[in-house]
Amino acid sequence: MKQSKWGMVVDLDKCNGCQACVVACQSENNIPLQKKSDYDENRVIQWIRVERYWEGSFPDVKAKFIPIMCQHCDEAPCEPVCPVYASYHNNEGLNVQVYNRCIGTRFCANNCPYQVRFFNFWEAEWPDSLKNQLNPDVTVRSRGIMEKCTFCVQKIRRTKRDAKVNGFEIEDGAREINPACVNSCNTEALIFGDMNNPESKISRIKAKEEKKDGRGYHLMEHYGTSPNVLYLKKVDNSKKSHSH
Template identity: 60%
Template sequence: MASATDTAELPVVAAAATLPTDDPHPETDGHRWGMVIDADKCTGCQACVVACQSENNLALNEENRVIERRAKTWIRIERYWEGEWPNAKARFLPVLCQHCGNAPCETVCPVWATYHNPDGLNVQVYNRCIGTRFCANACPYSVRYFNFWEPEWPSPMDRQLNPDVTVRTKGIVEKCTFCIHRINRTKRQADRDGRPVADGEVEPACVQACPTTALVFGDLNDSDSKVSELSHSKRAFTLLEPLGTAPAITYLKKVDPSHVDEHEEHGH
């Protein structure tokens, strides 16, 4: 076991600037993009899943890929069983990159392929990634996907590829970007018009598709935005909150009318 003296002499292995800070959301003049997912409205219909695949050029998840646990869906609907027959229930929870303020994936990348951008997004630089998969291992939400194969779209399926989104090569890690290309396009347009980005003007593909509007996206730095308002709901919680990752995604609990009294009592 190393002594206290030995520890003091250990080399510094990471730049201090990349370590988590006390404040995961330092004040900026810009945006801090975030999402609210209302579990009471999410039906588990999967529209967001295919919308994301279509928008972001995700490769086909053939049957073998699913069996081998190597299917990629930047957003997935997790289903949880509760209870036993005849009182069993199913619960749905969409899970995607949480764009953490204290992102465990960012500190472990040896080549700074993943970092926090000024808008609060957890960004992956594909042409910098060398495929160590440290980030995927560090992510407690399992939302980073390694490309084990070159993506293929049998012709003419490749005609559908979105020219705004990079097709990722074999050997790198990819994940949800909050549809950063849509964010940037909207910001450019607002700049050209000489106005701020309006609340609700940016819609990632999953948010746009959601038929029940369970997903809401916006600027958390704008206290008047819908996403800011909802994130302060009494039903609000974040995934794996004790880890201190400070996610940019807030979930709203499903309402269970049979437990109304208990909820009111505990202030949830």
């Protein structure tokens, strides 16, 4: 079987900023409940977050949403600075965080231009009513270590193993392998898939949108991180008439 290279496409034209992806991610990945104090202290853990920007002045204001998660960069700046190889690149193009190895220098977080690495300032806690909801496939991270989006690597691993044992082919875009955020996206703004498979939806979108007049761009490309998340820019009809 050919080696996969996982990637994601975020279609900003379809994103309505509903934050379903954020909630899905919190529950899939055992992220502790974020209290008001966490927001006040600027210590929120959100593996995917929806950033909201206002554009224009008062009567003609537009909200623009951009979901930002780990970009799984091919040249990830967080990897070389980790002294203990807690952050490394696996052979499926994923930028992986090994919680057991992390000693919490927070160097990776400083070196991430996207600010998608999160530090556990406190011990993770859940109310008793939510303890049975924890995902058994995902480690609960202790305090003092970094964590971040994994593209739900536990789902990828489980599906691949199931496919091997039961002898079926993994469908492109199957719900079993899609990260929680992709499954929860009601407008299909997030598309996940294998970029090494030329037939997959993501490969076709990439081929179309990465062309010169396509909508595709990578976030903060000038850092040379070559991310595996492709953003498709918003189509603004109001500006169509005098486009440049």
